[in-house]
Amino acid sequence: MQALKIRRLRVIIYSVLGFIVLLLMFYNFEYAEIETMPLPLFQTSEIPSLDFELPDNDICREIYLNLRAAIVIDNETDEILYSYKAGEKRSIASISKLLTAMVVLDNYMPDSVITITKQDARRSSRSIFRTGDKVKMRDLLHSALLQSDNRSARALARTVAGSINRFAEKMNAKAKKLGLENTIMFEPSGLDERNQSTAAECARLVYYAMQYPEIARITSLKKYEFKLVNRNGRKKRLINTNKMVFSKYRVLAGKTGYIIESDYCLATIMENGSGDQITLVVLGSPGPQTRFKEARRLANYSFRKIKRLAQTN
Numbered sequence: 001m002q003a004l005k006i007r008r009l010r011v012i013i014y015s016v017l018g019f020i021v022l023l024l025m026f027y028n029f030e031y032a033e034i035e036t037m038p039l040p041l042f043q044t045s046e047i048p049s050l051d052f053e054l055p056d057n058d059i060c061r062e063i064y065l066n067l068r069a070a071i072v073i074d075n076e077t078d079e080i081l082y083s084y085k086a087g088e089k090r091s092i093a094s095i096s097k098l099l100t101a102m103v104v105l106d107n108y109m110p111d112s113v114i115t116i117t118k119q120d121a122r123r124s125s126r127s128i129f130r131t132g133d134k135v136k137m138r139d140l141l142h143s144a145l146l147q148s149d150n151r152s153a154r155a156l157a158r159t160v161a162g163s164i165n166r167f168a169e170k171m172n173a174k175a176k177k178l179g180l181e182n183t184i185m186f187e188p189s190g191l192d193e194r195n196q197s198t199a200a201e202c203a204r205l206v207y208y209a210m211q212y213p214e215i216a217r218i219t220s221l222k223k224y225e226f227k228l229v230n231r232n233g234r235k236k237r238l239i240n241t242n243k244m245v246f247s248k249y250r251v252l253a254g255k256t257g258y259i260i261e262s263d264y265c266l267a268t269i270m271e272n273g274s275g276d277q278i279t280l281v282v283l284g285s286p287g288p289q290t291r292f293k294e295a296r297r298l299a300n301y302s303f304r305k306i307k308r309l310a311q312t313n
Contacts, residue, residue, distance in 0.1 A: 068284025
């Protein structure tokens with residue numbers, strides 16, 4: 001009887017050990033798999049652009065808005081529908097993450113697993129991630145674009161370029177290729193007030209970003225759920241910070257931004273029920289809800305203007 005118990009115990013022990021070995025093999029396979037999944041580079045020459053020139057004077061007399069700078073463009077005709085200080089250089093906060101995402105997607109391995117480090121968490125008190133979390137690259141990209149998570153942006157940058165400074169160089173090289181002459185980046189999250197651009201170039205940036213199908217898909221979502229690789233528990237849920245996705249208009253791409261130096265910002269592309277499409281940028285609005293209130297007013301005004309111009313012509 002005693003010998004039978006010992007044999008059963010051995011079977012149980014060997015079974016458990018075998019299960020652990022299988023888990024380790026699967027774990028290692030997941031890490032090995034990442035080396036074989038890069039997407040092809042997105043060719044800058046393939047990206048369509050908005051073909052507009054800023055007027056000598058602002059186009060803003062018909063509507064008063066509480067903001068520092070703004071622009072709206074009819075994407076079909078490239079006509080400027082509204083312009084206020086659109087050529088002035090300003091801090092753009094997390095709108096920077098659109099450029100971050102473009103550089104990441106040029107070096108994308110969606111199933112690669114990235115560990116959040118102390119360096120990623122620096123000056124970023126609010127985040128869904130903590131040091132030691134292992135996250136798939138695609139989930140970090142969703143976190144950076146949807147919920148504007150700064151740790152995600154840093155982890156992606158560090159993985160792609162090896163350091164934040166080298167990634168910033170890639171961002172600036174990308175901006176130069178896109179013809180964004182007044183856009184300069186110092187880091188990927190937008191927390192540095194020296195990340196600057198103009199309303200006009202933010203419009204070009206979000207339009208360029210929309211040509212990346214993954215950016216367009218992610219930034220038009222209302223929510224997204226995922227699980228960490230190394231922790232059991234509930235799924236993490238992300239809610240889009242661009243509240244225009246909950247408006248009557250269809251959002252095709254977009255990104256919010258805020259730091260003290262920039263106030264509240266938004267760059268987005270929207271379409272109405274008639275298929276008219278606009279690129280809209282609001283910079284320096286004094287409150288989080290004011291930003292979306294003014295964006296809605298500006299969108300309503302712009303779509304009415306498109307209809308009025310079509311009837312006149």
